[in-house]
Amino acid sequence: MTMGIFSIVTTEILPIGLLTSVGSSFRISDGTAGTMMIMPGTVAAIVHWSPWPPADSTDG
Template sequence: MPLRGWLALVAVAVGTFAMVTAEQLPMGLLTPIGGSLDVSEGPAGLLVTVPVLSPPPPRRCCPSSFGKPIGAPSWSPCWV
């Protein structure tokens, strides 16, 4: 396999490790986080649960071409 292929493989592996670690780390640290905030484990668990259940903010359409890629139609969503 050429060097470029190995670099791509390493990039995917590092990215996957970072995503999984960032997702799972707060669950393992709930007790210390709750202790530092002076709350019990239940409310500390909401730190992980609430962001998952909350919907993302609504997207709006940009009436101008500001912040869009070249050639994007005027009705396309904002890219900023």
């Protein structure tokens, strides 16, 4: 359980603290780096709540 919590914190929280240094290493602004961090979550949320495949579809 401890390793699970450690991995979640490392993969989800650590990149937020490193945004400014990551952005400067790629020579992009802090705002662009922040947008790059929120895009995967935004896409995942849209896909999660999308109506595809339709609920009434059947296989066969």
